[in-house]
Amino acid sequence: xxxxxxxxxxxxxxxxxxxxxxxxxxxxxxxxxxxxxxxxxxxxxxxxxxxxxxxxxxxxxxxxxxxxxxxxxxxxxxxxxxxxxxxxxxxxxxxxxxxxxxxxxxxxxxxxxxxxxxxxxxxxxxxxxxxxxxxxxxxxxxxxxxxxxxxxxxxxxxxxxxxxxxxxxxxxxxxxxxxxxxxxxxxxxxxxxxxxxxxxxxxxxxxxxxxxxxxxxxxxxxxxxxxxxxxxxxxxxxxxxxxxxxxxxxxxxxxxxxxxxxxxxxxxxxxxxxxxxxxxxxxxxxxxxxxxxxxxxxxxxxxxxxxxx
Amino acid sequence: xxxxxxxxxxxxxxxxxxxxxxxxxxxxxxxxxxxxxxxxxxxxxxxxxxxxxxxxxxxxxxxxxxxxxxxxxxxxxxxxxxxxxxxxxxxxxxxxxxxxxxxxxxxxxxxxxxxxxxxxxxxxxxxxxxxxxxxxxxxxxxxxxxxxxxxxxxxxxxxxxxxxxxxxxxxxxxxxxxxxxxxxxxxxxxxxxxxxxxxxxxxxxxxxxxxxxxxxxxxxxxxxxxxxxxxxxxxxxxxxxxxxxxxxxxxxxxxxxxxxxxxxxxxxxxxxxxxxxxxx
Ligand SMILES: Cc1ncc(C[n+]2csc(CCOP(=O)(O)OP(=O)(O)O)c2C)c(N)n1
Ligand SMILES: [Mg+2]
Numbered sequence: 001x002x003x004x005x006x007x008x009x010x011x012x013x014x015x016x017x018x019x020x021x022x023x024x025x026x027x028x029x030x031x032x033x034x035x036x037x038x039x040x041x042x043x044x045x046x047x048x049x050x051x052x053x054x055x056x057x058x059x060x061x062x063x064x065x066x067x068x069x070x071x072x073x074x075x076x077x078x079x080x081x082x083x084x085x086x087x088x089x090x091x092x093x094x095x096x097x098x099x100x101x102x103x104x105x106x107x108x109x110x111x112x113x114x115x116x117x118x119x120x121x122x123x124x125x126x127x128x129x130x131x132x133x134x135x136x137x138x139x140x141x142x143x144x145x146x147x148x149x150x151x152x153x154x155x156x157x158x159x160x161x162x163x164x165x166x167x168x169x170x171x172x173x174x175x176x177x178x179x180x181x182x183x184x185x186x187x188x189x190x191x192x193x194x195x196x197x198x199x200x201x202x203x204x205x206x207x208x209x210x211x212x213x214x215x216x217x218x219x220x221x222x223x224x225x226x227x228x229x230x231x232x233x234x235x236x237x238x239x240x241x242x243x244x245x246x247x248x249x250x251x252x253x254x255x256x257x258x259x260x261x262x263x264x265x266x267x268x269x270x271x272x273x274x275x276x277x278x279x280x281x282x283x284x285x286x287x288x289x290x291x292x293x294x295x296x297x298x299x300x301x302x303x304x305x306x307x308x309x
Numbered sequence: 310x311x312x313x314x315x316x317x318x319x320x321x322x323x324x325x326x327x328x329x330x331x332x333x334x335x336x337x338x339x340x341x342x343x344x345x346x347x348x349x350x351x352x353x354x355x356x357x358x359x360x361x362x363x364x365x366x367x368x369x370x371x372x373x374x375x376x377x378x379x380x381x382x383x384x385x386x387x388x389x390x391x392x393x394x395x396x397x398x399x400x401x402x403x404x405x406x407x408x409x410x411x412x413x414x415x416x417x418x419x420x421x422x423x424x425x426x427x428x429x430x431x432x433x434x435x436x437x438x439x440x441x442x443x444x445x446x447x448x449x450x451x452x453x454x455x456x457x458x459x460x461x462x463x464x465x466x467x468x469x470x471x472x473x474x475x476x477x478x479x480x481x482x483x484x485x486x487x488x489x490x491x492x493x494x495x496x497x498x499x500x501x502x503x504x505x506x507x508x509x510x511x512x513x514x515x516x517x518x519x520x521x522x523x524x525x526x527x528x529x530x531x532x533x534x535x536x537x538x539x540x541x542x543x544x545x546x547x548x549x550x551x552x553x554x555x556x557x558x559x560x561x562x563x564x565x566x567x568x569x570x571x572x573x574x575x576x577x578x579x580x581x582x583x584x585x586x587x588x589x
Contacts, residue, residue: 030461030464030501033495052501053493053502054464054502055465056466084430112340115406115413115415116413116417117381117413117415117417118429282409282413
C-alpha cells in the first residue's frame with residue numbers, strides 16, 4: 001500500500017476546488033513547496049499570493065478577501081498559522097465569522113528534524129477555544145480530499161490540520177466525510193479508542209492486536225474536533241467500559257480534553273489519554289519521536305489494558 | 310584599529326573549518342539548512358574569533374558579549390563556531406538534528422551552552438536582542454549585543470516593531486547584521502515580497518546603516534568597529550552575501566536553502582573548501 005502525506009492530498013484537492021470555484025484564493029508564507037500550495041500556484045497564478053515570511057499580514061489579508069466574497073485558503077506550517085497569529089485569527093476571522101480556511105501542514109512532532117521550535121502541539125487547544133472556529137484533523141489522503149471539498153462549501157472559519165509524513169491509507173473512495181461527525185472504523189464492545197490524524201492508523205493496529213488477545217476495541221476516527229460528535233462519544237461511553245483517546249498533540253486542550261468534557265457532563269466513564277505529556281518535542285525522525293513521546297500502538301494498548309484491569 | 314594581515318589569514322582559515330563543519334553536519338543529519346549557514350559564515354567567524362568577548366570557561370559572565378542568531382535555521386554556522394570555540398566537544402556536531410541531541414534543528418538556549426536565545430520562528434530574534442541590550446543599559450554594563458537577520462526574515466512585521474524600539478531606546482550597544490543573500494525558500498526575495506530599499510528603511514527607522522561585502526573580513530571588522538563609535542542609535546550592517554558561499558554548486562541556488570548534500574556532493578564540497586576556493 002502506498003503511503004501518502006495529507007499535505008500532498010491537500011495540494012491536489014486545492015487544484016480541484018480551484019477549478020470548480022473561481023472565488024478560491026490561496027495564500028502562503030514562503031513555504032509553498034512544503035505546504036504543496038505550489039500546485040495551485042502553478043495552475044492559477046493570478047489567484048495565488050505568496051505573502052513572504054509575514055504570517056500576521058497573511059491572516060489579515062485573508063480576512064479582507066473573505067469580507068469581499070473570496071474564499072481564501074491560507075497555508076503555512078501549523079505553528080506559524082496558529083500560535084504565531086492567534087489574535088489575528090480570533091479578531092479578524094472568527095469574530096466577524098469570515099469564510100477563511102486555515103489549512104496548515106507540518107503539525108505535531110512528526111514534522112521531525114526541525115525540532116521543538118517548529119512542532120505545534122498546542123494548536124488544537126488554541127483553535128478550539130476560539131468561538132466560531134471549526135477544527136478538522138484528517139487522518140489520511142482520502143479524508144483530506146473530502147475535507148478540502150467540504151471546506152470550500154462551508155460558510156465560516158475553519159482550521160484544518162495537516163501533516164508532513166506519508167501516512168497509510170485508511171479510507172477508500174466510498175468514505176463520506178461530514179463536518180461534526182465521527183466515524184466508527186472498527187466495531188468493538190469492550191473498550192473504545194478515539195483517535196485523530198496520525199494516530200488513527202496505530203489505533204487500528206492496536207485494535208487488531210487486542211482482538212487476538214480477546215479484547216474487542218471499537219475505533220472511532222474523530223476528524224472534527226470542534227464541533228465534536230457528542231452522540232458517538234456518549235454511545236461509546238455507555239456501550240463500552242471506557243475510552244482511550246489518541247492524538248499527536250499536548251494532552252491538554254486537544255482531542256482527549258474534548259472527549260473528557262463530553263463524557264464528564266453526559267455519560268461519566270473512564271477516559272485515558274495518549275498524547276504528548278505537556279512537554280516540548282525535539283529534533284529526530286518522526287517514528288523515533290512518536291516512540292519517545294509515547295504515541296504508538298503499544299502506548300494505546302497499555303491504556304486500554306489499564307481500563308480493563 | 311584595523312585588522313592585521315596575520316589575523317586575517319587565520320580568520321580565513323577558521324572560516325574554512327566552519328564551512329566544512331556546516332556541510333558535514335548537514336550531510337550527516339541528511340537534514341538542515343546549508344545555504345544560509347554558508348552565507349553567514351564569514352560574519353560569524355569574525356564575531357566569534359576576533360570580536361566577541363566570550364569564554365566557554367566563564368559562560369555566565371554578566372559582562373560577556375552576546376550573539377542572537379535571529380535566522381535560527383542557520384544553526385549549523387552557530388554550532389560550528391561554538392564547537393570551535395570550545396563550548397562543547399566537536400564530535401557532538403555529528404549529532405545535529407538527531408534524537409536526544411543538544412544540537413537541535415534550531416538553536417535551543419536551554420539545551421546547548423553558548424546559545425543566548427532560542428530561535429527558529431523567524432522575526433523574533435531582534436526583539437530579544439533589544440531586550441538583552443536594554444538590560445545592559447539598565448545594569449550599566451558595557452557588553453555589546455550582535456544579531457543576524459535574514460533578508461526574507463525582515464518581511465516579518467515584528468522586525469519593524471523591534472527596529473522602531475531599538476532606536477527609541479537608543480540601543481547603541483546593539484549591532485545587527487542583515488544577511489542580504491537575496492534568496493528565501495520560494496524564490497528571490499525581490500519576487501516574493503521585496504524588502505528593498507533596506508538601507509533607506511532602516512535609516513528611516515533611526516538606525517546607523519553600513520553596507521559591506523559580507524564575505525570580506527576586513528570590511529566586516531571595519532563595520533563592527535564603526536558601529537562601536539556610533540552613539541545614541543543602533544547600527545545595521547547590511548552585508549551583501551552569496552547564499553551557499555564557498556561551494557560552487559550551492560552558490561545562489563534557491564534549492565540549497567534546506568537540502569542536505571549526499572555523499573558525493575559532500576566530498577566535492579570538502580574538496581572545494583580544501584582547495585581554498587573562497588580565499589579570493
Ligand atoms: C515565522 C516563520 N515562518 C516561516 C518559517 C520557515 N522558514 C524557515 S527559513 C525560511 C526562509 C528564510 O529566508 P531568509 O530569511 O532569507 O534566510 P536565509 O536566506 O539567510 O537562509 C522560512 C520561510 C520560519 N522558520 N519561521
Ligand atoms: Mg535570504
